[in-house]
Amino acid sequence: MKYQLKYFFSISLLFTFLMSFAQQNAPSKERIKITGTVIEKISKQPLEYATVTFINSKNPKAIAGGITNAKGEFAIDVISGVYDIKIEFISFKLNEIKQKNLQSSTNLGKIALEEDAAQLNEVIIRAEKSTVEIKLDKKVYNVGNDLMVKGGTVSDVLDNIPSVSVDVEGNVSLRGNENVRVLIDGKPSNAINIAEALRLIPADAIDKVEVITNPSARYDAEGGGGLLNIILKKGKNQGLNGTFIASTGIPDNHGLSGTLSYKSKNFNIFTTQGYNYRNSPGSAITNSRYLNSDNTTKNYVNETRENDRYNKGYNGNFGLELYLNESTSWTNILNYRKNKGDNVDDVFQKNYDQNYVYDYTRNRTNEENSDSENVEFSTNFTKKFKKDGHKLTIDGSFSTNNDLNDAIITDKATNSNKVKFDNTINNQDQNRNLIQMDYVLPLGKGSQFEAGYRGDFSKLVTDYRVENDGVINTNFTNTLEYKEKVNAIYTQYGMKINKFSALFGLRFEDSNIDINQLATNDFNTKKYSNFFPSAFFTYEISDESSTSISYSRRISRPRGRMLNPFSNLSSNINIFTGNPDLNPAFTDAIDLGYIKRWDKLTLNTSLYVNKTTDVFQFARRESGDFVNGTPIIISSPINLATEYRAGYEFTLNYSPYKWWKLNGNFNFFRNETQGNFVYTDFNNQEIVQNFDNTTTSWYTRITSKVSLPYKIDWQTNATYNGPQNYAQGRSLGVFAANLAFSKDILKDKGTLSFNISDVFNSRKRMMDSYLAGVVDSYSEMQWRKRQFSLSFTYRINKQKNERERQPKNDNNDNGGDFPG
The missing domain is CATH 2.170.130.10 (TonB-dependent receptor, plug domain)
Structure with missing residues (x-):
């Protein structure tokens, strides 16, 4: 968008120069100054970069013009005469003043522009x-x-x-x-x-x-x-632009990052570089009461866990966008990521008998080293044709990724002199290639056709090995090869008639999935082809309000950890295993939306209903194995029959004063799950677990931004996730708050920021779970404790409040919006 703004800016300067030259050669006419202010019709806020053009009806070539400043003001010198005046701004309707007789310096006052309702009432x-x-x-x-x-x-x-x-x-x-x-x-x-x-x-x-x-x-x-x-970011402003940030924090949270771009008429070079060193200390507890078959108490185990996760990460990209001509561009980006981490996981298991009398303590220390490296090359070719909105885009992305995790687990107990050593190695290699083509063709005023192809081809090999005291444990050792080939084609047609818009689409995807367990020679191929229709309808009730209803069909394919049967052995009594026989889940979604705008308030609401078949659900069960009499509990994903989800959401943007802005979001939803989990246990008995469950929950967030004197900004946000019931337990409500301050320095080229993440150190996942005849437990998990951060930002040739408006059809949208 900034490219287009600068384009109009350059044209305006050229017009001004030509007019000034013409004025110097027309002494018979008086030079006068025309001023005014361009504002938005609804909010009354000034519009920066609006274009004002003067056209002399007797001599169309005699043109003067300019652009508005940050306050929406313009002051343009013209020769006295009769003019058609055009006031324009991207995505706003043209405001034209016809045959204005200007014989002396004149203030045109406030000129209001109205947003173009064709753009989804943005x-x-x-x-x-x-x-x-x-x-x-x-x-x-x-x-x-x-x-x-x-x-x-x-x-x-x-x-x-x-x-x-x-x-x-x-x-x-x-x-x-x-x-x-x-x-x-x-x-x-x-x-x-x-x-x-x-x-x-x-x-x-x-x-x-x-x-x-x-x-x-x-x-x-x-x-x-x-x-x-x-x-x-890819750089939008002409010339050299950049932003650099240095940050530090407690616990260790240090980083340097920068974005830099140089844009000219023929090319745009841009890069982002970032390095960080972080420690994310966390903790967890799991207090379990193990049960006999009649649900009486068998024993207790209280498990506490402390984590220190140290990470050193680098992320960098370099891109070059070539403007081959006025309508054709070619962009190439090379991205590289490197991350090394040390994760120390210290687990203490205090064991008690059925009367809660202390017995002994087991300590498991997991020292894990991780190393990941990713290289990706992506390319984009965009061709825009003469007709507005008519374009062709071709994209390609080719990447390789390697993750290596090596952990040594030391296991010892106060009731034994024996120390046990486990070693786990998890080596993952992934290659992914993506090819995509999208074509957009406007068919006339208010209608548009789109079509495209997408090929996504990936291969992930996970080599997981467990050694117990130097001997390979075949129960937990496996090499999983996952291959995915998805070919897709789509087409859609949109039209707009007066205040009514419609968009109809159909997507076809052919999926070919191979899930091979090489250690056991277990090969599984899943092939399926599916149609995914979509339909969107919108109606503009007025300039300030619109409503819509939409439908789409979606798919969720299980991947990675969900499929891989390898286990994480940080805890030897609570183990997660994947399920290589998982099937994809399909979702039908309906969404009813409404937007209403007032001068200082914008309301966006949505009522939605989703139906998902073969939904994924995590189920806990006994493994049949024991550690000193304590049963090992397995948690694994399964396919259940059906899930119904319905909810209501609204978002509010409110600006009571120029110095205070509020944003609120609220979501209430209801989930109903229907299905049974049927499996054969370690005693060769068929077990049926009924997972029928209905739960309601809600989520809310509010953000406040206040501009204080001396160029100090204050931002606060608070969130709350309501409690939620599951078939085998319940999650508790979680409240968290963040706080931040900033101060502009160095003539607004620099900014100092201070923030506190999780002010009350309350962001934890808390759950009660119950498995009849097996275990009743309560758990808390805190991934990262409260954090304090200080950062300094410095900008090169870029103002802090500079706005970069987006074009009507952004290449990253993979197509156009509703026709307008």
């Missing part, structure tokens, strides 16, 4: 350091200068976005649904561990995040809960 909260664009099919969060994420990572950014939450382990959920697909620049992340990869990318590298709760057919069908598209 709502932009202006004059914000970080803005939220609310559209009927998605929310776009422009990261800007969010105080909460200075010196932070992508995970920190996501956790500050309405409708999105990141749990204590880094898992992302959308409207309470963890089955969400994360894209980077419109492509799926190539990382093996997506939660860890998001912690490597510095927050300053992000331009914006698109939250798409009900994606259309142009998007990958993966992700039953919706999509998050993280768009990285």
Whole structure:
């Protein structure tokens, strides 16, 4: 968008120069100054970079013009005469003053521009350091200068976005649904561990995040809960621009990052570099009462765990965008990530008899070293044709990723002199290739056709080995080979008639999945082909309100940890194993949306219903093995029959005063699960566990931004996740709050920021679980304790409050919006 703004700016300067030259050669006419202010019609806020053009009706070639400043003001010298005056701003309707007789210097007053309703009634909260664009099919969060994420990572950014939450382990959920697909620049992340990869990318590298709760057919069908598209900065302003951030914190949280770009008429060079060193100390407890078959107490085990996770991470990319001509561009980006970590996991298990009399303590210390490396090359070719919106894009992404985790587990107990040593090695190699082509063709006023192809081909080999006192444990040793080939084609058609818009789409995906356990020669192939229809309808009730209804079908394919039967042995009595026989889950989603705008308030509401078949569910069961009489409990994912999810969400943006801005998000949902878990236990008996369960829960977040005197900004946000019932337990409610301050220095080129993450040290996952005749337990898990951070930001040739508006059709959208 900044490219287009600078383009108009350059044209305006050229027009001004030509007019000035013409004026010097026309002495018979008087030179006068025309002034005025351009504002937005609804909010009355000034519009910077609006273009004002004067055209002499008697001599169309005689043109003067200019652009508005940060206050929306313009002052343009013209020759006295009669003019047609055009006032323009991208994505706003043209305001034209016909045959204006200007014989002396004149102030035109305030000129209001109205947003173009054809663009999904996009709502932009202006004059914000970080803005939220609310559209009927998605929310776009422009990261800007969010105080909460200075010196932070992508995970920190996501956790500050309405409708999105990141749990204590880094898992992302959308409207309470963890089955969400994360894209980077419109492509799926190539990382093996997506939660860890998001912690490597510095927050300053992000331009914006698109939250798409009900994606259309142009998007990958993966992700039953919706999509998050993280768009990285590529440089938009002409000339040399950059931002550099240095940060430090307690516990250890030190980092350096920078984005730099140079843009000219023929090319754009950009890079992001970031290095961080972090310690994320965490803790956990699991207090268990083990049961006899009649549910009487057998014994107690209280397990405590302390973690110190040290990570050194580097993330860097380098990109070159070539403007081959006015309508064709070619972009190439090379990205490299490197991460090394040391994770010390100290577990104490205090054992008590049935009368809660202390017996002995077992100590397991897991010292894990991790090393991951990722290389990715991506390319994009974009061709724009003469007709507005007519374009062809071709994308390719090719990557390789290696994760190596080596752990030594020392096991000793106070009732024995024997010390046991376990060694686990987990080596994962992944290769991923993606090819995509999208074509958009406007068919006339108010209609548009799209079509495209996508091929996603990946291979992941996980070599997991366990050694007990130097002897390989064949029960936990395995090599899993996962191959995925997905070919997809889609088409969609959109139309707009007066205030009514419709978008119909159909996507076809052919999936070929191989899941091979090489150690046991167990080969499993899953092939399936599916259609994924989508339909969107919108109606513009007025200039201030719109409503929509949409439908889409989605798929969730199990991957990685969900499939791999290897175990994590940090605890030897609570073990997670994957299930290589998992089938994909399918979701039908309906979403009813409504937007209403007032002068200082914007309300966006959504009522949604999802039905998911073969939904994933984690089930606990006895393994049949014991450690000193304590049964080993296995947790594993399974396919259940059906899940129904319904909810209501609303987002409020309110600016009571220029110095105070509030953003609130609330989500209430109801989940109903229907299905039985049938398995054969270690006694060769068929066990039927009924997982029928109905639960309600809610989530809310409020963010306050206050501008204080002396250029000090104060930001606070608070979140609450309500309790939720599961078939085998219950999670408790969690409250957390963050606080941040910033101060501009060095003539606004620099900013000092201080923030406290998890002010009350209360962000924990707390759960009660119950398995009849086996165990009754309570657990708490805190991934990262309260953190204090201080950061310094310095900008080169870039103002702090500079706004970069996006073009109507962004290449990262993989297509166009509704036709307009």
